[in-house]
Amino acid sequence: MLDTLMLSRIQFATNISFHILFPTITIALSWFLLFFKMRFDKTNDPVWMRAYRFWVKIFAITFALGVVSGITMSFQFGTNWPKFMETVGNIAGPLLGYEILTAFFLEAGFLGVMLFGINRVSQKVHTLSTFIVAVGTSLSSFWILALNSWMHTPQGHEMRDGVAFPVDWLAIIFNPSFPYRIMHMLVASGLTAAFLIAGISAYRLLKGDDKRAPKLTLKIAVTVAAFLTPVQIFLGDMHGLNTLEHQPQKIAAMEGVWHTEKGAPLLLFAIPNETEQKNDFAIGIPKVASFILTHDFDGEVKGLNEFKGNHPPVAPVFFAFRIMVGIGMLMLFIAWVSRIQLWRKDELSPWVLKMLLLMSFSGWVATLAGWYVTEIGRQPWLVTGILKVKDAVTDIAPTNVGISLTFYIALYTVLMIAYIHTIFTMAGRAIEIEEISEEEKGEPVKDAKNTIDINYTTKEE
Amino acid sequence: MFEAHTLAIVFAALMGLAIILYAILDGFDLGVGILLPLGDKEKSDPMIASIGPFWDANETWLVFAIGLLLIAFPEAHSYIFKELYLPTAFLLISLVLRGVAFDFRAKAAISHTATWNRVFKVGSLLAAMSQGYMLGMYIMGFQSTVIAYSFSLLSAFGVAAAYSYIGACWLIMKTEADLQVRAVAWAKKSGIICFIGIVLVSVINPLINPGVYDKWFESSIMYLMLPLPLLCFVLFIYSFFQLKKLPTQDDSYCWVPFACAATIFLLCFIGLAFSFYPDIVPNKLTIWEAASAPESLSFILWGAIIVVPVIFAYTVFSYRVFWGKVQELRYH
Numbered sequence: 001m002l003d004t005l006m007l008s009r010i011q012f013a014t015n016i017s018f019h020i021l022f023p024t025i026t027i028a029l030s031w032f033l034l035f036f037k038m039r040f041d042k043t044n045d046p047v048w049m050r051a052y053r054f055w056v057k058i059f060a061i062t063f064a065l066g067v068v069s070g071i072t073m074s075f076q077f078g079t080n081w082p083k084f085m086e087t088v089g090n091i092a093g094p095l096l097g098y099e100i101l102t103a104f105f106l107e108a109g110f111l112g113v114m115l116f117g118i119n120r121v122s123q124k125v126h127t128l129s130t131f132i133v134a135v136g137t138s139l140s141s142f143w144i145l146a147l148n149s150w151m152h153t154p155q156g157h158e159m160r161d162g163v164a165f166p167v168d169w170l171a172i173i174f175n176p177s178f179p180y181r182i183m184h185m186l187v188a189s190g191l192t193a194a195f196l197i198a199g200i201s202a203y204r205l206l207k208g209d210d211k212r213a214p215k216l217t218l219k220i221a222v223t224v225a226a227f228l229t230p231v232q233i234f235l236g237d238m239h240g241l242n243t244l245e246h247q248p249q250k251i252a253a254m255e256g257v258w259h260t261e262k263g264a265p266l267l268l269f270a271i272p273n274e275t276e277q278k279n280d281f282a283i284g285i286p287k288v289a290s291f292i293l294t295h296d297f298d299g300e301v302k303g304l305n306e307f308k309g310n311h312p313p314v315a316p317v318f319f320a321f322r323i324m325v326g327i328g329m330l331m332l333f334i335a336w337v338s339r340i341q342l343w344r345k346d347e348l349s350p351w352v353l354k355m356l357l358l359m360s361f362s363g364w365v366a367t368l369a370g371w372y373v374t375e376i377g378r379q380p381w382l383v384t385g386i387l388k389v390k391d392a393v394t395d396i397a398p399t400n401v402g403i404s405l406t407f408y409i410a411l412y413t414v415l416m417i418a419y420i421h422t423i424f425t426m427a428g429r430a431i432e433i434e435e436i437s438e439e440e441k442g443e444p445v446k447d448a449k450n451t452i453d454i455n456y457t458t459k460e461e
Numbered sequence: 462m463f464e465a466h467t468l469a470i471v472f473a474a475l476m477g478l479a480i481i482l483y484a485i486l487d488g489f490d491l492g493v494g495i496l497l498p499l500g501d502k503e504k505s506d507p508m509i510a511s512i513g514p515f516w517d518a519n520e521t522w523l524v525f526a527i528g529l530l531l532i533a534f535p536e537a538h539s540y541i542f543k544e545l546y547l548p549t550a551f552l553l554i555s556l557v558l559r560g561v562a563f564d565f566r567a568k569a570a571i572s573h574t575a576t577w578n579r580v581f582k583v584g585s586l587l588a589a590m591s592q593g594y595m596l597g598m599y600i601m602g603f604q605s606t607v608i609a610y611s612f613s614l615l616s617a618f619g620v621a622a623a624y625s626y627i628g629a630c631w632l633i634m635k636t637e638a639d640l641q642v643r644a645v646a647w648a649k650k651s652g653i654i655c656f657i658g659i660v661l662v663s664v665i666n667p668l669i670n671p672g673v674y675d676k677w678f679e680s681s682i683m684y685l686m687l688p689l690p691l692l693c694f695v696l697f698i699y700s701f702f703q704l705k706k707l708p709t710q711d712d713s714y715c716w717v718p719f720a721c722a723a724t725i726f727l728l729c730f731i732g733l734a735f736s737f738y739p740d741i742v743p744n745k746l747t748i749w750e751a752a753s754a755p756e757s758l759s760f761i762l763w764g765a766i767i768v769v770p771v772i773f774a775y776t777v778f779s780y781r782v783f784w785g786k787v788q789e790l791r792y793h
Contacts, residue, residue: 061564067517068560072553074527079546082539085531090757093532097761100521100528101768109521109775112514113782120782165754394539396546404550411554415561422568 005393007401008080011408015072017368018412022066024367027141027186028193029059030134032220037127050213054430055197058423060115065419072408074100080401081382083392088164088383091157091172092147099143106136138186145185149178151383152374153246164386176246180239181374187232188370190224191331192363197221198338199360200427202353209431219342222356225335233328237292243377244293247384249311250377252304254321255289256282256314260303264289269322272314277305312379316372324369327362334359361420463759469752472533473741475765476526481730483522485627485723490516492628494559494585495621496647499578504640509563509581511635511787516563518776520556533758534751537741544603545595552591559584586621593620600666600733602743612665619658625651627726630718633707635787641708641715648718649704656697659729663690666736672744673736686735693728696721 002010033056040048074096077085085092113121113129121129156171157164166172201218244251252258256267258277265284273280290299304311334355341348348356382389463471490512498504531538542549559581566577597613629648633641667674677683700721703714739747752758 057568061561061568064517064560064564067520068557071520071524071556074524074531075542075549075553077531078535078538078542079549082543085535085539089532089535090754093535093753094757094761094764097528097532098764100525101761101764101772109518109772109779111517112779116514117782163754166756166760169760394543396543400546403547407550407554411557415557418561418565422565426568 002398002402004396004398004401005390007398007405008393009389011401011405012076012080014405014408014412015069015076017371018408018416019066019069019073020367020371021364022062022069023137023141024189024192024363025062025196026059026066027137027189028191029055029062029196030130030137031190032193032197032224033059034127034130034134035220037130041123041127047212047216050211051217054213054426055217056115057426058196058200060111061419061422063111065415080394080396081392082394084382084387087162087387087392088151091150091154091164091166094166094169095143095147095150095173099140099147102136102139102143106132106139110136141185141189142182145182146173146175146178149181150175152181152378153177154383154386159386164383177239177242180235180242184232184235184239184370187228187235188363188367190228191232192367194221194225194228195331195356195359195363196361198225198356199358200423202348202356203360203424203427204431205348206350206353206357207428207431214430215347218348218356222335222338222342225331226339229328229332229335233332236325236328241293243374247377248302249304249307250317250374251293252302252307253312253314253317253377254373255293255301256318257289257301257303259305260300262290262300263287263298264293264301266292267318270318272318274314310380312377317377320369320372320376324366324373327366327369330359331362331366463755463762465752465755465758466749468755468758468762469533469748471762472529472752472758473738473748475769476529476533477730477734479522479526479529481727483519483526484730485726486515486519486522488624488726489627489631489719490519491559491585491589492624492626492651493631494581494628495589495625496628496632496644497578497582497585498643499582500575504643505578507636507640507787508632509566511632513563514779514783516560518779520560523556532761533753534741534746534748535753537746537751540742540746541599541603545598548591548595548598552588552595555584555587555591557584559588585624589621589624590617593617596620599743600662601669602745608669612669615658615661619655619662622651622654622658623726626655627719627722630722634716634719637708637712637786645704645707649701652697652701652704652722659693659725663732666733670736670743672740676736686732689728689732689735693725693732696725696728 033052036048036052036055039045040052077092110129110132113126114133117129118126150172153176154164155175156166156168158167159165197217198221201214201221204214205218240251240254255264256270256272256279257264258279263286265282265286266288267279267282267284270279270282270284287297290301291297293299293301304314334352338348338352338356341352378384380388380390382392493508493512497508527538530541562577562581562584566574566581594613594617597616598609600616601609601612603609626648629644629651632644633648636644667677677686700718703717703721707715707718709715737743739749741748741751
């Protein structure tokens with residue numbers, strides 16, 4: 001039988017994994033939308049409006065899922081992890097508070113104008129609303145990642161009677177792992193949104209959609225992806241080096257290094273064997289892990305043996321890391337093949353379109369895998385050196401946690417199916433609609449002052 | 462700088478503000494959800510349209526209120542949500558369901574719209590009832606007695622009725638013709654249930670909590686507070702007379718019921734807050750015992766002083782943009 005600790009961990013992981021999927025899309029998708037809108041303002045070419053209108057609907061539904069799954073988060077700390085706030089609440093509280101104050105409200109407040117207000121405010125105000133929503137989503141990630149990074153690499157506080165008190169807020173916010181983590185996450189969001197846009201646009205082209213909008217969005221998304229993948233690989237490497245400095249046990253688990261060694265191999269595949277402290281079926285490239293981590297083929301990599309009883313479980317970190325990197329490489333390949341094809345003949349061959357369609361949600365998998373690496377990699381600590389996960393958990397009966405967890409899992413399964421199904425339904429519907437309807441050929445409709453475009457989905461695009 | 466004693470009061474006040482704004486704002490959109498007539502597209506579409514631009518931001522007040530409790534009074538947050546573990550899970554699931562149903566109903570294939578409408582209605586009702594139940598348990602000091610459970614159940618229905626009432630008043634203001642007539646009828650019915658609910662809670666609360674009784678009937682400021690229930694009563698009577706006259710020919714006074722309902726919510730909240738202050742967990746924890754470190758509260762307070770007025774400004778802006786009746790729906 002699972003105990004309250006394990007059930008609470010599974011529940012928290014389930015909730016936050018489900019939640020993070022949606023902000024990962026909206027953070028970057030909002031900037032894509034701003035770009036579409038600004039191009040429309042500048043060129044007055046209705047194709048940009050088509051692109052905006054189609055993607056703003058997907059933004060709305062994604063944002064809604066982000067909001068509702070985010071509400072769950074603000075309750076969870078108290079329900080399942082009371083000692084977390086009791087120990088580090090003086091640090092975590094204000095960071096969460098700023099997230100809600102500056103970001104959440106900014107997004108939610110202007111979202112109404114962004115989604116429904118296009119005929120009610122001037123184009124300028126509407127574009128500005130889109131901009132504010134984009135800033136809001138990015139600010140959101142700023143505060144949340146500041147807190148998360150502080151949990152990995154805490155500084156700027158002092159402990160009094162087992163409770164953390166803030167001393168230097170700038171040091172707390174800009175803790176050592178924060179700059180790397182936030183850049184890595186923002187670019188991850190960019191890639192997730194780019195591959196989603198590319199995948200859905202490819203789907204429409206494959207289904208015979210002959211309009212300009214999907215071709216245009218495909219081109220933009222692929223270009224962004226081709227640019228961001230190498231950037232992300234570089235940032236990931238920097239982040240890894242930062243982790244090596246502050247959390248070497250996490251790196252040891254990622255690389256499957258059981259015993260400190262010089263010239264450690266880069267393991268492409270292996271099955272970590274926790275009981276015997278070694279890897280089974282290992283296939284690796286000699287010395288490359290040492291080279292990546294120390295920039296010296298014979299550099300020394302600290303092994304898990306140096307962190308007895310104080311290192312994460314190896315297998316999940318090891319595999320999650322390989323999944324993340326594997327998808328990253330696949331993204332690099334496909335993005336560049338697409339970009340080169342577009343450059344040479346201005347269209348994509350069917351197999352590339354199919355690959356892009358298959359990879360519509362690849363950003364999700366890579367992002368989750370990356371988060372599992374870093375979060376499981378922090379175990380057994382909740383806040384490194386300050387609070388262990390097992391000491392933070394509630395004393396609620398396991399049955400209660402079991403009940404709530406069952407409900408959450410059932411709910412999230414249904415929502416996930418509905419979300420993906422709805423996106424493809426919307427894409428399918430968009431195929432059958434004419435490129436530009438009569439009324440949209442001229443200026444944006446002026447006589448529509450008092451209407452809300454509630455069914456902004458039924459027919460357009 | 463601010464000192465610890467004042468900070469706790471300031472944050473309690475800020476949290477109170479967030480809670481009452483949540484109750485009024487998400488109250489009306491949950492209420493509209495509860496009232497949603499199934500299978501009547503003519504009515505349900507404009508109803509949904511009337512809350513469309515607002516619900517995301519309205520729900521954010523809940524995150525803000527709970528966030529403030531978590532940030533400023535972490536011990537109370539742990540205590541309350543440990544006691545209310547399952548109702549909280551229930552509330553969250555209902556809120557999630559109704560939130561997504563709102564978006565899915567418009568975007569899913571036509572054949573699924575009816576299902577999502579149903580989910581939206583049921584989700585709204587269950588969310589309102591969970592909140593009522595939690596309020597009831599809070600007032601009863603989280604006792605595990607039959608009386609506490611029955612009272613909380615009663616409170617669950619009371620809050621659902623109150624939200625329907627303010628939701629109906631919102632619709633009177635935002636709609637016209639047939640739907641407005643329906644909304645007036647809804648407001649009358651749910652208003653009566655809401656009124657009975659408020660009377661029952663007001664009577665039972667002091668009878669069960671001796672501390673609350675002392676406050677209302679023995680303390681030195683009771684004369685200041687006693688007009689409050691009276692004012693509440695007068696407002697109910699006044700709004701019923703107004704509802705009888707609505708809808709008027711030129712649609713004047715269509716905003717009166719909503720203003721009355723919002724004021725009634727405010728008065729009830731002040732009454733409850735007065736009953737328990739300075740306890741944040743009734744009879745267990747005061748705001749000073751539960752408050753976070755003053756250096757943390759000061760840090761966040763500076764942010765709040767700057768940001769909260771901005772939030773108000775653009776909330777007003779957003780409501781002004783969507784001012785007036787929801788009418789000719791434009792189907793692209």
